[in-house]
Amino acid sequence: MASLGWLLLTIASYLWLPMFQTIWRFNALVIVMCWIWAALWSFVAVMTYLSSRAYGQSFVTLVIAVTLGAIIWTTDWKTVYIDSQFWLHREEFATLVAENESGRPLTVPWWLEYLSIDGQVRQQGPILYLPVFEDSWRAETGSGIAHLPDLPTSETTVQTAAGDIGSPVRDLGNGWWWVE
Structure with a gap:
């Protein structure tokens, strides 16, 4: 579910301009909901690995989530x-x-x-x-x-x-x- 959240967030970020032109009042809501989905399911994945004492997998999942978040946040999607x-x-x-x-x-x-x-x-x-x-x-x-x-x-x-x-x-x- 976390992977799906990051994928949807990437797609929504890429399509920000056409979404703005079509649903300009709600495009920010779509982006925020995708961020919440990706972050929430990433948190669930990290906590699940921690509860099963899979510390390495938990750390890798956390690093991947933070890296994806940083890349998506800092990318100039309009230019892309x-x-x-x-x-x-x-x-x-x-x-x-x-x-x-x-x-x-x-x-x-x-x-x-x-x-x-x-x-x-x-x-x-x-x-x-x-x-x-x-x-x-x-x-x-x-x-x-x-x-x-x-x-x-x-x-x-x-x-x-x-x-x-x-x-x-x-x-x-x-x-x-x-x-x-």
């Missing part, structure tokens, strides 16, 4: 999710750029609804922008993925939300940048 989605779908990203450059209407793939908050790609002149996060209350802040036709400079900006202008902060490859 964005990078993995970009890596998995790099051909589709290249297709979006080709369609934009040729002037054809953009064909938005089905999986984009799990990355972009509205499942759409916004065109800002020659820039393509996928809004990944936007403050849901007043749209004051936002962040996402943008394709910039040229290398960004300190003056390069992208409108990330109705009330926010962002700058490219991390290169994803092939002209795509993470914008905050």
Whole structure:
């Protein structure tokens, strides 16, 4: 049960962004419940080994649980999710750029609804922008993925939300940048 708890916690942490977009009021509850499950069952496993005087197994279980907890707690899951989605779908990203450059209407793939908050790609002149996060209350802040036709400079900006202008902060490859 402890292993299942750590697996569910890892999956829920990885899927934090799509969960936020879908069940934004309850995604923190899902994460907290997974933490409780993993920690509780790890504690039960350690105590079970201690009660049967299997001190070595108890220590190993405790070290594994603490290590998994530290790894899951310190991992930047947003970056892992964005990078993995970009890596998995790099051909589709290249297709979006080709369609934009040729002037054809953009064909938005089905999986984009799990990355972009509205499942759409916004065109800002020659820039393509996928809004990944936007403050849901007043749209004051936002962040996402943008394709910039040229290398960004300190003056390069992208409108990330109705009330926010962002700058490219991390290169994803092939002209795509993470914008905050």
